[in-house]
Amino acid sequence: MLRRLLLAGLALGSLAMASLPPKDADRLIDDVRILAADDMQGRLVGTPGSAKARAYILQRFAEIDIVPILPAGFEQPFDFSHRGEPGKGVNIVGQIVGTDPSLPVLVVSAHYDHLGIRDGEIYNGADDNASGVAGLLAIAQAFKAKPPRHTVIFAVFDAEEEGLKGAKAFVAATPVPLARVALDLNLDMIGTNDKNELYVSGAFPFPWLRGRLEALAADAPVTLKLGHDDPKLGADDWSDQSDQGAFGAAGRPWVYFGVEDHPEYHKPADKFATIPQPFFKAAVATVVAAALAFEADLDAIAERKG
Numbered sequence: 001m002l003r004r005l006l007l008a009g010l011a012l013g014s015l016a017m018a019s020l021p022p023k024d025a026d027r028l029i030d031d032v033r034i035l036a037a038d039d040m041q042g043r044l045v046g047t048p049g050s051a052k053a054r055a056y057i058l059q060r061f062a063e064i065d066i067v068p069i070l071p072a073g074f075e076q077p078f079d080f081s082h083r084g085e086p087g088k089g090v091n092i093v094g095q096i097v098g099t100d101p102s103l104p105v106l107v108v109s110a111h112y113d114h115l116g117i118r119d120g121e122i123y124n125g126a127d128d129n130a131s132g133v134a135g136l137l138a139i140a141q142a143f144k145a146k147p148p149r150h151t152v153i154f155a156v157f158d159a160e161e162e163g164l165k166g167a168k169a170f171v172a173a174t175p176v177p178l179a180r181v182a183l184d185l186n187l188d189m190i191g192t193n194d195k196n197e198l199y200v201s202g203a204f205p206f207p208w209l210r211g212r213l214e215a216l217a218a219d220a221p222v223t224l225k226l227g228h229d230d231p232k233l234g235a236d237d238w239s240d241q242s243d244q245g246a247f248g249a250a251g252r253p254w255v256y257f258g259v260e261d262h263p264e265y266h267k268p269a270d271k272f273a274t275i276p277q278p279f280f281k282a283a284v285a286t287v288v289a290a291a292l293a294f295e296a297d298l299d300a301i302a303e304r305k306g
Contacts, residue, residue: 019281024141031060038122044117045087046088067096074094075093103299105150105152108184108291109155110132112157115161125270126274127191131187138287143295149295149298171250182301183302185290186255189258199227199260212297255294257283
């Protein structure tokens, strides 16, 4: 049964990886261009640029027909402290309800904040992380086109750059019992690489995921490499360097997709124009395929079977 479920999921993934539908590919590029535009002012948490980005993401949730899961709607405000300074952030959280809402839940996450304006220069954050938010929206569009059995929660986090504050606030107050979250699929920097390489992390801390990730890599339209998840790597271990770290600290499994650092990382040069569109579209086709495959296999994932 497990093998049949996995193969079914991978078959869905292969369809997705052939290419994104042209209208979805065009929308993907628009999402990055708009979120990384100068008028978003670098999307620093707590700023007008952040609020403008949030309004755009809420508009896209409405267009896709993602529905609320929080009692008060889509927004999850939270307080945080960073280097002794108080701050306020706002996560954006919605769902596509599964055909069997009693089943385990998949979370798809990405952060929308970036570094704002420094010394008069806008840090647009096209790859970090307008690319991940655009990928999340593409995944939502795919699930809307083919409704999932399991509920899929879409969590767009704030204040990642301040120490994963939004993800930590979400994990501390999940809209479903935390034990129902079978997997977090996190996207952070999936847009820029000159070697056609995308990394997927999670096989080292969760060995029962390795076969699934290797099968995904074998059919991916990018060079999908496993790694960056072994504590022995020191700074090259990404396990706690993006929002998946908050899920791991709470004992929930995760899979992370991202590229290695590039010259534009955390620089004003991380602009829409520096996103290599063919790679980005292929990377998003890969993460869409992964999301479809994981959802089809989520019951076994919830039982941590490989």
